[in-house]
Amino acid sequence: MPGGTSEIEKVLDTEYTFAFQNHWENRLGQDWTSAVEGAFNNRKLNLPEEPASDGPAERARRTFLQANVGVGLDLFFGGGAYPFVVNAGKGYLVDSGLAAKHPDWFAESVIPQEVGGEPFYDSGYRWLGCCLSTFGICVNDDALDRLGIEAPTPDWALLADPRLFKEVALADPTASGTVTKAFEMILQQQMRRVLDRGDLDERAALSEGWATGMNLIRRIGANARYYANFSAKIPADVAAGEAAVGMCIDYYGRTFNELLRDEEGRSRLRFATPVGGSSTSVDPIAMLRGAPNSELAFKFMEFLFSKKGQQLWDYRVGTNGGPERQALRRLPVRKDLYVEPYLTNFADPKVLPFEKADLFRYEVAWTGRAFGAIRYIIKSVCLDPHDELRAAWQALIDHDFPPDAVAAFDDVSRITYEIALGEIADVLKRPSREQSLYGRGLSEHFREQYRRVEVLAKASDGRVTSSH
Amino acid sequence: MIRFLSILSALVAVLAVPFLLKPEYEHDPRLAKSPSQILNIITPHSESIRREFTAASRKHMRETEGREVFIE
Numbered sequence: 001m002p003g004g005t006s007e008i009e010k011v012l013d014t015e016y017t018f019a020f021q022n023h024w025e026n027r028l029g030q031d032w033t034s035a036v037e038g039a040f041n042n043r044k045l046n047l048p049e050e051p052a053s054d055g056p057a058e059r060a061r062r063t064f065l066q067a068n069v070g071v072g073l074d075l076f077f078g079g080g081a082y083p084f085v086v087n088a089g090k091g092y093l094v095d096s097g098l099a100a101k102h103p104d105w106f107a108e109s110v111i112p113q114e115v116g117g118e119p120f121y122d123s124g125y126r127w128l129g130c131c132l133s134t135f136g137i138c139v140n141d142d143a144l145d146r147l148g149i150e151a152p153t154p155d156w157a158l159l160a161d162p163r164l165f166k167e168v169a170l171a172d173p174t175a176s177g178t179v180t181k182a183f184e185m186i187l188q189q190q191m192r193r194v195l196d197r198g199d200l201d202e203r204a205a206l207s208e209g210w211a212t213g214m215n216l217i218r219r220i221g222a223n224a225r226y227y228a229n230f231s232a233k234i235p236a237d238v239a240a241g242e243a244a245v246g247m248c249i250d251y252y253g254r255t256f257n258e259l260l261r262d263e264e265g266r267s268r269l270r271f272a273t274p275v276g277g278s279s280t281s282v283d284p285i286a287m288l289r290g291a292p293n294s295e296l297a298f299k300f301m302e303f304l305f306s307k308k309g310q311q312l313w314d315y316r317v318g319t320n321g322g323p324e325r326q327a328l329r330r331l332p333v334r335k336d337l338y339v340e341p342y343l344t345n346f347a348d349p350k351v352l353p354f355e356k357a358d359l360f361r362y363e364v365a366w367t368g369r370a371f372g373a374i375r376y377i378i379k380s381v382c383l384d385p386h387d388e389l390r391a392a393w394q395a396l397i398d399h400d401f402p403p404d405a406v407a408a409f410d411d412v413s414r415i416t417y418e419i420a421l422g423e424i425a426d427v428l429k430r431p432s433r434e435q436s437l438y439g440r441g442l443s444e445h446f447r448e449q450y451r452r453v454e455v456l457a458k459a460s461d462g463r464v465t466s467s468h
Numbered sequence: 469m470i471r472f473l474s475i476l477s478a479l480v481a482v483l484a485v486p487f488l489l490k491p492e493y494e495h496d497p498r499l500a501k502s503p504s505q506i507l508n509i510i511t512p513h514s515e516s517i518r519r520e521f522t523a524a525s526r527k528h529m530r531e532t533e534g535r536e537v538f539i540e
Contacts (some may be wrong), residue, residue: 005512012510078513176512286511296507296537303528312524323520330517434495467537 001158005079005177005459011031012092012288016041019290023069024060036060037162038086043089058243065091070290074297076127077285079319080178081119082371084284086126093126096294096303105305107450110336115354117220117362118281122334129282130304131313132353133329136233136273138253142168143244152206156186157275159245159262162397166390169234172227172383173375179231182247185278187213191366192276206366215410221382222249222393239269254329254348274401279362280353282333310334310422319345372428373420376439381415384443388450395457402460406424409453414445427464506538 010146020040024030030313037097039045039057046159047058056060087093099121106113111129112120120129137154144151147163159168173180195202225243228234234246235256238243253271261267285304291297303309308321310332327347335354367374382389396405397407415424427438480513487502529537 008510073508075507075509076509076513077509078517079511115480137480209498293504293507296504299529300509300525300539303525309521309524310526311514323516324523325519326516328517328520449502 002258004175005083006175008076008079009083010056012071012076013041013090013355016090016092016193016289019069020064020067023067023089024063039093040064041090043086043091047435054458061091065153070288071294072289072292073288074293075285075300076288076441078283079182081127081129082177082181082284083283084122084286085119088124088126088286092289093286094101094289094291095124095125096128096301098128098298098300098305099126099288102302102305105334111305111333112335114359116279116360117364119282119364120282123159127284128301128305129333130310131283131333132280133142133178134273134280134353135185135278135284136248136250136251136253137255138238138246138248139240139270139272140241140244140268141270142268143241144236148245152453153275154245154272156220156277156396157216159223159247162222164223164244164395165393165397166223166225169243170220170224170227171231171234171238171247172229174379175229175369176231177248178304179247180371181281181379182249183279183378184371184374185360185362186217187367188279188362189274189277189360190216191363197339205229207417210420211412214381214412214415217378218381218389218409218412219393221378221386223362224382224386227386230459235269239415241268250351251329254351255327258327258329258340258347263341276359279360280357281362281394282349283330305334307337308340310337311345314344314347316347321345325393326404361433369425370417370420373424376428376435377415377420377422377442381446382440383437385447385450388447388454389417392450392453392457395454399457399460402457405453405456405460408449408456411449414442485516506540508540 005174017040021032021037024036024040025032030036033056035056040060041064042057045061045418047062048054051059051062065068069401075085084093105111106121106125106128113123114120137156137158139151139154149158149161151158156457158164171179173183187210190213191206193201194209194212195205197205200208225237228237230424231249232252234243234248235252237243238246239256248271250271250273253269256269257267257271260269285303287294287297287300312319312323313328313330313332316327317323317325322345329347331348331351331353337343337463338352338354341419396402396409399405424438427435525539526537529535
């Protein structure tokens with residue numbers, strides 16, 4: 001069953017709610033109340049040690065976690081780690097027993113539990129990373145030449161270059177946790193830079209880095225030609241010259257680079273990970289609670305994590321153990337494959353993710369709790385008011401970035417680090433109607449701000465201006 | 469005669485289609501004799517990843533366990 005991760009999360013929520021309601025009412029003969037519905041999959045609900053101390057909410061939660069209630073699905077396979085963390089917390093994912101049978105596979109020398117701050121598998125083995133991904137920039141060098149931009153080693157800041165107005169292809173972060181993760185990398189890189197400057201305490205540095213990152217994201221958003229619903233559109237459009245650059249996941253960038261290579265080995269599309277600008281994270285697999293065919297699901301996972309299964313991710317077509325029709329251009333999670341004789345068969349033998357993993361350290365404590373807020377904020381400040389944002393950015397470009405208009409544009413006091421972690425994170429725990437209402441208010445705030453910036457920029461003619 | 473050969477060629481082409489599509493058809497979970505042969509996976513992975521892992525894992529199960537499995 002295909003679908004984006006956000007869509008899959010909704011399917012799992014709906015199906016497990018129906019399944020548990022059926023179990024609760026028809027098997028246990030209990031009343032289905034709003035307290036039960038709100039508690040059974042609540043990952044933040046702490047259970048007392050003694051079941052005798054349970055209230056109605058705790059009883060529902062404990063019952064769900066002890067039941068083998070299923071939804072007719074065996075495995076959840078692929079997407080970033082975040083939805084797996086969330087769904088494991090809800091209780092939808094269970095330990096398959098793979099690590100107990102093959103403890104040697106989950107040793108530091110084969111699959112480390114954490115690399116560069118990114119978890120590679122759940123400490124309770126409810127999800128296990130099976131291949132790697134990084135984020136980066138796909139570049140059409142012909143288009144950059146046309147615009148007079150040189151970018152041999154692109155940085156995230158390239159995407160905010162005013163010369164790339166309407167030339168940046170972006171994916172919609174509300175449709176995919178993976179895309180949101182790329183924006184989280186931008187924020188974390190800025191937070192790290194301010195912290196490394198050493199003149200502020202950690203809290204102040206993180207706060208300033210967040211603001212700088214949010215401004216960078218809004219500039220990138222202002223340059224955006226569109227926000228695509230599916231990530232593969234980004235490299236396709238950049239290769240076709242519809243956009244000059246785009247933000248994309250490594251395997252899409254590498255796949256399109258390969259597909260568009262000419263006889264001389266030159267490709268219209270180049271992919272680069274900004275140095276120190278992205279962590280290496282995993283795409284996991286997990287067994288679902290109540291899997292109808294758990295024995296077969298276990299065998300599939302066992303194959304997936306064996307060397308034979310791992311080779312499929314990056315072996316070339318035609319190599320022994322490689323794919324039948326198309327190289328997948330994904331990087332296996334097993335460290336012990338990045339040596340000979342395996343590397344000879346790799347489609348990407350020079351990409352050695354474990355050697356470069358230390359260049360970026362992901363700090364879950366900085367933005368992990370704000371992950372939902374990041375997606376929500378970007379929707380409210382970039383996607384919803386996109387017309388106003390672009391009009392403001394165009395006016396800033398046309399009028400050479402007047403300082404008062406730039407200052408108005410850079411005002412992110414409504415979406416500070418503190419507000420994201422506090423007020424907005426709280427809103428996201430409320431019913432969807434309240435979330436929508438708050439989001440509309442936030443979008444309207446920024447629409448008004450962008451209109452003001454446009455007016456200020458246009459009114460600056462004749463006044464002294466300065467560089468942005 | 470030419471007309472006859474054209475019709476014959478068209479007929480052969482139509483009859484050949486199911487055979488040409490056989491490798492995909494073989495993976496169809498509707499061919500499973502028992503639900504225990506079907507693995508249900510929910511995934512955002514691309515068609516190419518789904519196709520390659522379906523083919524490879526089916527082959528692996530056939531070789532190591534002598535079992536015919538289907539992935540939905």
